[in-house]
Amino acid sequence: MTLQLILAISAALFGIGLIAVLSRRHAVFVLIGVEFMLAAANLNFVAFWRYGTPDQHATGVMFAVFSIAIAAAEAAVGLALVMAVYKHYRTTQMDRINHLKG
Amino acid sequence: MITVAFLAAAVLMLSAALAASLHRNLLHAALLAAIGFAGVAVLFLTLGAEFVGLVQVLVYVGAIAVLLVFTILLTRREEGGLVIKGPAVRPSGVLSGFAVMVGLVWVVLRSPELAAKKANDSALTVKMAGEALMRDYPWPLLTVGLILTAALIGALVLVMEDKRS
Numbered sequence: 001m002t003l004q005l006i007l008a009i010s011a012a013l014f015g016i017g018l019i020a021v022l023s024r025r026h027a028v029f030v031l032i033g034v035e036f037m038l039a040a041a042n043l044n045f046v047a048f049w050r051y052g053t054p055d056q057h058a059t060g061v062m063f064a065v066f067s068i069a070i071a072a073a074e075a076a077v078g079l080a081l082v083m084a085v086y087k088h089y090r091t092t093q094m095d096r097i098n099h100l101k102g
Numbered sequence: 103m104i105t106v107a108f109l110a111a112a113v114l115m116l117s118a119a120l121a122a123s124l125h126r127n128l129l130h131a132a133l134l135a136a137i138g139f140a141g142v143a144v145l146f147l148t149l150g151a152e153f154v155g156l157v158q159v160l161v162y163v164g165a166i167a168v169l170l171v172f173t174i175l176l177t178r179r180e181e182g183g184l185v186i187k188g189p190a191v192r193p194s195g196v197l198s199g200f201a202v203m204v205g206l207v208w209v210v211l212r213s214p215e216l217a218a219k220k221a222n223d224s225a226l227t228v229k230m231a232g233e234a235l236m237r238d239y240p241w242p243l244l245t246v247g248l249i250l251t252a253a254l255i256g257a258l259v260l261v262m263e264d265k266r267s
Contacts, residue, residue, distance in 0.1 A: 001105045004216040006149070008207050009112045013119060013142070015203020020123035023195030026186075028173050029123070032135045035166065036119055039142045042158075046151045054224040057238045061226055064146075064154045065235075068161055069246045073253035075166045079173045080257035086177040087261075 006047040014040035027085070027092045031078045038071045108148040115141025126190045128174050136167035150224075153231040 013036055020033025042064040049060025086092050119138035125131035139162035146155035178184050210216065235243050 001108050001148075001221075002217045003219045003221075004210060004213065006145075007210045007216060009116065009145070011206035011210050012116055012203055015199055015206060016116065016119045016123055018202050019120075019191075019196050019199030021195075022199045023191035023193075024123070025190075025192070026128060028128070028170060028177075029131065032122060032132070032170065035135075035162070036123075036138065039139065039158075039162075042154070043142065043145060046146055046149050046154055049151070049224075050149050050221050051219045052222070054222045058224070058226050058231065058234050061151050061154055061231065062234055062239055062242075064151070065157055065231070066239075066242055066246055068154070068157055069250065072161050072166065073250050075169060076257045077253050077260070079169050080260040082173055083176065084260045090179075092177045 003047060003051040006051075007044065010040040010043040010047065013037075013043065025093045025095060027082045027094055027097075028079070030094060031075060031082070034078075035071060035075060038067065038074075042067050104148050108145065111141050111144035111148065115145065124191055124196075126186050128178070128184050128186065129171065132167065132170045132174055135170065136163055139163050139167065151226060153226060153228050156228075 017033040017036030017040065020036065021030050022033075024030055024033065045060045045064040045067070049058065049064075052060070082092060085097060089097055091097065115138050118134045118141060122131045122134035122138055125134060139158065143155045143158035143163065146152075146158055174184070
């Protein structure tokens, strides 16, 4: 278990999240992709905390905890937005919500 | 032992995440995403960050997975229902995302100094995490509380029924 392996895994998770963001039509799954990308970033924070120089403030872990909290807020607002858009347009397909298109 | 658990959790997490990104049945995909989040929590635990792992389980597997399932079930009354008919994903998006993934992993694997780094044995118990939060990071903690409150109120306002119209 090396830092390289962990970073490769988190890069793969980031890529999978990006695949979901770019390829899914359903808005909820675009959000899930964003959550995967955030989880990959948290994995990097924890990995660098584990493999970097030890510090008594545990900065990497604390950053990951705060990042998870922000991600929770983002998911709640994002899912509420999906519900609001669904009430208005009766669809959750991203390519059909195009009223602002020029 | 830890390495075996780490590798198993990593394989499970990556395959669940990939399946969640491509699956045709929306409900199955959401539950696969929950498995992926749980796999990330196992990775945190095997890395020694118990507090982050437990927070990940509570927030993602506990709360966000339930929110995702609720949202999917409340918005399913469109054509096709829960199972997508026709193409589930855009092939161009899959291709470009896969290209970014291969590029990132290739760059990481090409950096030999990353493999030479040694893990330190700094432990972080929940007690130490609590002390660090209260002593070293009081203002970020309060700000996160404020942000969560604002997000909660904002989410409520967004889905509120407009009684005037």
